[in-house]
Amino acid sequence: xxxxxxxxxxxxxxxxxxxxxxxxxxxxxxxxxxxxxxxxxxxxxxxxxxxxxxxxxxxxxxxxxxxxxxxxxxxxxxxxxxxxxxxxxxxxxxxxxxxxxxxxxxxxxxxxxxxxxxxxxxxxxxxxxxxxxxxxxxxxxxxxxxxxxxxxxxxxxxxxxxxxxxxxxxxxxxxxxxxxxxxxxxxxxxxxxxxxxxxxxxxxxxxxxxxxxxxxxxxxxxxxxxxxxxxxxxxxxxxxxxxxxxxxxxxxxxxxxxxxxxxxxxxxxxxxxxxxxxxxxxxxxxxxxxxxxxxxxxxxxxxxxxxxxxxxxxxxxxxxxxxxxxxxxxxxxxxxxxxxxx
Amino acid sequence: xxxxxxxxxxxxxxxxxxxxxxxxxxxxxxxxxxxxxxxxxxxxxxxxxxxxxxxxxxxxxxxxxxxxxxxxxxxxxxxxxxxxxxxxxxxxxxxxxxxxxxxxxxxxxxxxxxxxxxxxxxxxxxxxxxxxxxxxxxxxxxxxxxxxxxxxxxxxxxxxxxxxxxxxxxxxxxxxxxxxxxxxxxxxxxxxxxxxxxxxxxxxxxxxxxxxxxxxxxxxxxxxxxxxxxxxxxxxxxxxxxxxxxxxxxxxxxxxxxxxxxxxxxxxxxxxxxxxxxxxxxxxxxxxxxxxxxxxxxxxxxxxxxxxxxxxxxxxxxxxxxxxxxxxxxxxxxxxxxxxxx
DNA sequence: ATTGACAAAGCAAACGTTTGCTTATATGAT
DNA sequence: ATCATATAAGCAAACGTTTGCTTTGTCAAT
Numbered sequence: 001x002x003x004x005x006x007x008x009x010x011x012x013x014x015x016x017x018x019x020x021x022x023x024x025x026x027x028x029x030x031x032x033x034x035x036x037x038x039x040x041x042x043x044x045x046x047x048x049x050x051x052x053x054x055x056x057x058x059x060x061x062x063x064x065x066x067x068x069x070x071x072x073x074x075x076x077x078x079x080x081x082x083x084x085x086x087x088x089x090x091x092x093x094x095x096x097x098x099x100x101x102x103x104x105x106x107x108x109x110x111x112x113x114x115x116x117x118x119x120x121x122x123x124x125x126x127x128x129x130x131x132x133x134x135x136x137x138x139x140x141x142x143x144x145x146x147x148x149x150x151x152x153x154x155x156x157x158x159x160x161x162x163x164x165x166x167x168x169x170x171x172x173x174x175x176x177x178x179x180x181x182x183x184x185x186x187x188x189x190x191x192x193x194x195x196x197x198x199x200x201x202x203x204x205x206x207x208x209x210x211x212x213x214x215x216x217x218x219x220x221x222x223x224x225x226x227x228x229x230x231x232x233x234x235x236x237x238x239x240x241x242x243x244x245x246x247x248x249x250x251x252x253x254x255x256x257x258x259x260x261x262x263x264x265x266x267x268x269x270x271x272x273x274x275x276x277x278x279x280x281x282x283x284x285x286x287x288x289x290x291x292x293x294x295x296x297x298x299x300x301x302x303x304x305x306x307x308x309x310x311x312x313x314x315x316x317x318x319x320x321x322x323x324x325x326x327x328x329x330x331x332x333x334x335x336x337x338x339x340x341x342x
Numbered sequence: 343x344x345x346x347x348x349x350x351x352x353x354x355x356x357x358x359x360x361x362x363x364x365x366x367x368x369x370x371x372x373x374x375x376x377x378x379x380x381x382x383x384x385x386x387x388x389x390x391x392x393x394x395x396x397x398x399x400x401x402x403x404x405x406x407x408x409x410x411x412x413x414x415x416x417x418x419x420x421x422x423x424x425x426x427x428x429x430x431x432x433x434x435x436x437x438x439x440x441x442x443x444x445x446x447x448x449x450x451x452x453x454x455x456x457x458x459x460x461x462x463x464x465x466x467x468x469x470x471x472x473x474x475x476x477x478x479x480x481x482x483x484x485x486x487x488x489x490x491x492x493x494x495x496x497x498x499x500x501x502x503x504x505x506x507x508x509x510x511x512x513x514x515x516x517x518x519x520x521x522x523x524x525x526x527x528x529x530x531x532x533x534x535x536x537x538x539x540x541x542x543x544x545x546x547x548x549x550x551x552x553x554x555x556x557x558x559x560x561x562x563x564x565x566x567x568x569x570x571x572x573x574x575x576x577x578x579x580x581x582x583x584x585x586x587x588x589x590x591x592x593x594x595x596x597x598x599x600x601x602x603x604x605x606x607x608x609x610x611x612x613x614x615x616x617x618x619x620x621x622x623x624x625x626x627x628x629x630x631x632x633x634x635x636x637x638x639x640x641x642x643x644x645x646x647x648x649x650x651x652x653x654x655x656x657x658x659x660x661x662x663x664x665x666x667x668x669x670x671x672x673x674x675x676x677x678x679x680x681x682x683x684x
Numbered sequence: 685a686t687t688g689a690c691a692a693a694g695c696a697a698a699c700g701t702t703t704g705c706t707t708a709t710a711t712g713a714t
Numbered sequence: 715a716t717c718a719t720a721t722a723a724g725c726a727a728a729c730g731t732t733t734g735c736t737t738t739g740t741c742a743a744t
Contacts, residue, residue: 005732015693016732031691034692053732084440094437112435114344114390116435252625347700356723357725358700359724359725391701392701393701397729398731
């Protein structure tokens with residue numbers, strides 16, 4: 001049986017309220033000696049406050065609900081870690097559920113969180129492009145969306161700076177002297193794909209380079225589509241000297257296409273990916289890529305939620321910039337080191 | 343403001359107890375009409391039970407604490423998903439914390455879970471090879487370890503059947519006609535490495551094949567060590583016609599070594615990995631490998647915990663078998679399909 | 685001596701449930 | 715009409731905290 005305040009009070013020959021104040025209420029005027037005595041006793045008896053009782057009284061659970069699509073998504077996982085990292089320091093725990101991209105499941109999870117009286121909810125979401133129901137279910141409690149920026153609640157959203165990240169990648173290639181840079185896009189209706197394309201175009205324009213439509217190919221995020229697109233790009237004349245793929249998986253496809261066509265990376269064609277998935281550092285040549293700031297987004301989301309919980313005015317929509325990870329595939333003469341840009 | 347039982351009682355002109363019984367206690371003899379009326383009202387008002395109040399009363403939170411090393415580990419993530427999958431159906435939620443392989447953090451998390459009155463704890467653990475403190479902190483509440491089987495609490499552990507999995511992989515190569523099969527081990531002091539080696543040896547013996555020590559190399563789970571080991575193996579005379587790598591990452595290294603030495607996979611040398619990491623299906627040739635049963639281990643862990651919570655006699659230590667995923671690198675003439683073995 | 689002020693600690697209500705026990709009402713048997 | 719019985723619903727305690735208010739005790743100032 002766990003020891004309770006009441007028990008402690010009995011042992012110390014004081015009232016429950018005194019014990020409570022000795023342990024939690026730091027400013028209450030207690031005789032220092034009494035406070036000390038009670039603290040010691042609690043320590044000895046291994047007293048641990050019953051958080052559910054406390055929550056009932058305080059109307060605050062110090063629990064935050066987190067919903068992810070799939071636990072296995074490396075991005076979600078890292079974001080969750082960022083969230084927990086931040087929340088732990090603030091004395092919060094997290095409860096987690098996965099939605100499997102199923103709205104009904106998500107809503108079920110949200111309701112379960114509410115029943116549990118969570119102080120707030122974070123939804124790591126790359127499957128909802130717009131939202132209605134879930135937010136409706138969200139009553140008046142604080143919440144934060146991670147990944148997608150919804151215009152109707154911008155101050156509740158944290159997103160990756162995909163456009164900026166694509167700029168980093170493209171600028172890096174330009175800095176290495178490339179003038180004809182191919183771009184392999186992701187699925188066109190994904191915001192990620194659109195933003196990364198914009199970043200690519202930004203840099204070409206900014207550097208006065210020709211914006212050649214034939215250098216832009218559409219993929220579907222999959223390795224095969226990267227392979228196909230790269231075969232097409234590399235058969236162009238004049239051939240692009242660099243390729244920027246909108247994700248690492250397609251970049252892998254590019255590698256195999258280059259291999260099949262007898263091109264060497266990075267000598268004949270430079271390659272940059274996006275996401276920094278784990279295999280990026282394992283493939284040969286190691287893939288230069290832009291790291292998704294998943295961990296940092298998690299931290300930012302937690303910070304935002306904490307602000308809402310504290311009743312503070314939330315900051316503006318947060319875009320977290322990615323980082324360029326320079327490895328071998330871009331041809332920059334920097335050996336297998338992780339280099340931070342900016 | 344959330345609506346409460348008391349509020350509902352006022353609206354329905356009955357007592358709180360009646361409302362409670364109408365909604366939760368199914369066997370209590372209430373006038374069907376009354377029960378119906380109350381249910382309807384609750385529905386209309388969007389009543390959601392306050393789980394913290396209920397927990398305080400019931401001394402049951404229906405909350406399970408889960409500790410992982412890092413959220414990003416694909417194995418842990420999948421296990422967590424298995425856990426949640428099972429627990430959700432039983433009306434439980436999970437709270438999660440990561441330990442970063444730090445015992446102090448793990449203990450902190452455990453204590454936090456206890457304060458929250460969790461009904462049980464699951465530790466997904468591949469970093470503790472032996473345990474003392476955490477378990478001590480575990481008082482008398484149900485718990486389950488996933489991954490490592492500890493002899494002092496076998497009935498509380500769920501592990502992968504690594505030996506069996508390695509048998510599957512090796513037998514598959516034998517079935518394809520290979521007689522000289524190289525094995526690249528993981529770090530020797532890891533139980534995974536030891537078990538997989540045993541499985542490899544089992545099969546050679548079982549098939550009356552010579553157990554040539556020179557065919558066994560030690561790696562460190564990393565891609566470079568796989569590369570080196572493969573170079574050595576492929577320089578042997580007579581050359582092994584197949585290689586079984588103790589994880590997919592080293593198998594990737596094997597691919598690059600083969601490439602450098604002018605060997606083709608699977609024509610010149612067949613290759614099987616272990617783990618079924620995401621890139622296994624993206625590389626060329628797609629990697630035949632043994633899938634870690636992470637999801638199933640999660641489910642089994644949840645089942646075990648539920649049994650303990652229900653006060654049932656827990657089953658014996660559970661070893662979950664992996665599955666052979668046949669792709670291209672082994673040379674079995676089955677195109678990019680996932681095939682289940684057994 | 686009486687009062688006032690202040691320090692220290694106790695009382696009891698409240699948070700939203702569940703549940704053992706009691707009460708009220710209706711039904712049937714005497 | 716009286717009583718026992720069954721049915722339906724209410725009362726109140728309990729779970730472990732926190733906290734506004736009250737009480738007790740001590741001491742100094744009148």
